[in-house]
Amino acid sequence: MNDSGHRILLGRVLGAIGLRGEVRIESWTEPRDAIFRYQPWTLRDAQGNERACSGVRGRDTGKHVLAIFPEVADRDAAEALTGLEIHVPRSALPPPAPGEYYWADLEGLRVRNVEGVDLGRVSHLFSTGANDVLVARDDERERMIPFVQPQYVTAIDLEQGLVTVDWDPEF
Structure with a gap:
């Protein structure tokens, strides 16, 4: 993960929801559930530790964007993801339309x-x-x-x- 200067922050994990390992995420993509198209993600914690993650599934419920991370099967594991930032390589994003900018x-x-x-x-x-x-x-x-x-x-x-x-x- 040596392209940190060329990564874009697309969202963050807000917290666990329910008992089966789902989490709410804040997504800054448009539409909000487009965040799932740009994988693999680099997850970064508050201390700057990073790890790659792919295979995250999710949906926009209208009220929240919910995500299911691979190997996260219960609320405790989901709560451990709270606060992680979701980054992707800038190259993973489509070019902006004329007159628009990232x-x-x-x-x-x-x-x-x-x-x-x-x-x-x-x-x-x-x-x-x-x-x-x-x-x-x-x-x-x-x-x-x-x-x-x-x-x-x-x-x-x-x-x-x-x-x-x-x-x-x-x-």
Whole structure:
């Protein structure tokens, strides 16, 4: 597992459900049950220990995404999976549609406003429910910029490694 720089976090195990070894997982794929298409997974615990896992089956119940891991047959074994992150190689994901981006592809890009002021690099993105937010960090500060195109995010150039934003550097 030496491609850790090129892995994408797709979800995490939330906890056991029932007595037969099923777990609830949080999936950031669309649709949520598409996470099962991208196996094998690399499971990472809070200490950074990793292991490969394949053959996970599951379904979206509407309320939860439920998963059954191979060799997990009871609640105790399922509870031991709680908190594990689910990573896959970036190469396992299909190319994004034109005008769409995987968040992981934006992380590390330079962020510059329309006036040419450098605002740092994309640290990460997160969802608020209302809209996504791009976090740009430099040595001095962190800026949270709504990921709303084209109002605030005016251009993304993956080849140049640049995100252009219409954003006041003082905000």
